[in-house]
Amino acid sequence: MSRLARPAERIATGSAAVARRLAAHAAAWCARGRRTDLTGWRAALGIVVRLALLILGVYVLARIVRALPALMWLLSGWWTVAAWRADRTPAEAPAEPAAEAPAVPDREAVRALLLEAMGDADAVHLRTVLAHLQEQGHGEGWDVADLRARLEALSIPTHPKVKAPGSKSPTRGVRRADLAPSPAATVEASTAPSTAA
Structure with a gap:
């Protein structure tokens, strides 16, 4: 195994974790658009609007990167750092005091x-x-x-x-x-x- 295999594996695993985390945040944000005071299709309109905003945001980002290709270096650097941090092994992760689990109400x-x-x-x-x-x-x-x-x-x-x-x-x-x-x-x-x- 070469010296670069472990870092490459860490970035690949971290990239998958970052992608899952971003998808989960996006899904949760869209789900929060559901109205509880309405029923039927009206209750889901907020979800549709938020999903459309996400798609529009991705489209605008793609257009900006296409107009300014140098921006891809910044995005790639950010992604690499985020992936590297996301795949910390327990030995590398800083020790944190164990937090008490919140009490479940009776x-x-x-x-x-x-x-x-x-x-x-x-x-x-x-x-x-x-x-x-x-x-x-x-x-x-x-x-x-x-x-x-x-x-x-x-x-x-x-x-x-x-x-x-x-x-x-x-x-x-x-x-x-x-x-x-x-x-x-x-x-x-x-x-x-x-x-x-």
Whole structure:
């Protein structure tokens, strides 16, 4: 194996990693264009617009490189450095302190928070819950789609057309009927020793 084989292999592997990362970022950016307050084809219009912007950006970049071929040297240098850094082996990577995994919220705690945001109503919109969370210093940088994904991961269903007090139009939300205590919590409460004399 020649001396250049290992660096060439590292750049090739890193190039694949950079390409995957760019594709994942582009796909995530396009997916964030989906509107949760609309349904059908209207909800997907944001995705189509973002995809068109990406295609337009690639086309404009190609035209600029064609007009200024020397720019290709800069782009190639940037890509090579990014690929080299992307394929760091564990021995070469700088040691970082192990970060604690974020605590997964308890379903009962989330249920209590939803009931608090709901008040006396039978339902609450996700945007109201998100605003309530952010007032308490949680969920910074989240949008309604992030909140929805976290609720559904905890088996708390969300509905696309929920009517809540103080709102003119229905939008995605949670209903009180879906927030029954979990069977485990009910069993715990029923088996707890009574303190009444």
